[in-house]
Amino acid sequence: MQTTSLGGLDVSRIGLGVMGMSDFYTGKGESEEDSVRTIRRALDLGVTHLDTAEVYGGYANEALLGRAVRGRRDQVVLATKFGLVSHTGRPDADSSPANIRLAVEGSLRRLGTDHIDLYYQHRVDPGTPIEDTVGALADLVTQGKVRYIGLSEAGPATIRRAHAVHPVAAVQSEYSLWTRDPEAEVLPVLRELGIGLVAYSPLGHGFLTGNIRSLDGLDADDWRRTNPRFTGGNLERNLRIVDEVRAVAAEAGATPAQIALAWLLAQGEDINPIPGTRHIERLEENIAADRIRLTPDQIGRLNNLAPASGDRHDRGGMAAIDR
Template structure:
């Protein structure tokens, strides 16, 4: 597996998001043994970049990763997030310095480690100036508890202010063939500042794999059942995107997931997607995207895909991003 650079932090070009092992998706919490095998297989394939967050579960996802990494911690770049759980009693998002201090200790304990390789503010806290949050994170860097700082779904002005306080290594945002939002302003700014981009949901929450053509088979509490792009007739409208990806897939001799990831990887060495999965077979498939080479013509065809129908989050979710 080749590597990518996130503001000086070297990670595998393809990472692993493990949120779905504990929350929000069909199959969450069903087989820890299988989940641990999946994480171990990722490491065996050279996938070093593993992403979690305290709110996934909550807490159980970090605990799972901590158990899976026993004896293998040195082979992993561990990324986690804070700010959507308040330990100070504040309602809503909490990135106050006091909460940052409490959150990091919990994550270190659950993950069974003495340091976090990449620590993200999960969502911008409108009640705390980002300078105060980053100031607290900078202290953790100085203490050796955090190696690199990240932001998730932050807007350009916030990114610039945060980076002026302390170098930001990575910004995490949804980015894929059906979510091109970072291209409007964020990606250019990140490259100006030397910050890497970590696309989450790079397979469109599983949609770009081609395996979802209806909501049948999804658990009743699967988050996608209420997501605007999967509901209200939009799933059927968006099938054209998968069908267009399949046309390229047939030429390349790869899977739709591999083509979708290869398109992202071709965007630059400062982009490191973290496709999520719970299964060994999917980890192996995703890792194979590192070897898929798309032609200029194929990249152009993917570039020209029609935009997805529907917002990528519900109203509350959309209000919490790009701040």
């Protein structure tokens, strides 16, 4: 597995998002043993970047990841997030310094470590100046509890203000063939400042694998059943996107998932996708995308795909994204 740098933090070219093992998707929490095996197989294959958050599964996802990397801590870059859980009694997102000081202790305990390699603000907190949040994170860096800091779904102005207080290593945003929002304003700022982009949901919540052509088979509480891109006729409209990805995959002798990831990797060394899966065979498939080289014609065809139909989150989710 090749490596890349996120603002000075070396990580595997492709990471692993652990969220779906405990939350949001069909099959979540079905077999913790299978999830542990998948994480450990990822380490065997050279994946070093593992991503979670305190809110995933109500703390369960951090505990799962901590268990899986026990005895192999020196092989991994542990990334987690704070701010969507308030430990101070606030009724909403909380990135206050007081909350950060409480949140980090819980994450350290559940992950079974004395430091977090990459600690993200999960969503920008409109009730706390970003300078105060980053100042508290800088204190954690000084204390050795955190190595690098990050932001998730932050807009250009917030990124600049945060970076002026303490270097930001990475910004995590949804980025894929059907969500190209960061390209317009966020990515240019990141490249100007030397900040990496961690692409979550690089497979479009599984849609770009080509295996989802209806909602049949999804659990009743699967998050995608209420997501605008999968509902109201938009799933059927968006099939044109995955059909073109499948066509390129057939030409390249690859799977649609591998093509979607290879396209992301071709966007620059500073793009670090973190696809998630509970299954070892899907993990191995995703990691193999690191060896695929798309032709200029194939990249051009993928670049020219029509935008996806529907917002990428519901109204509340979109309102939480800083712009």
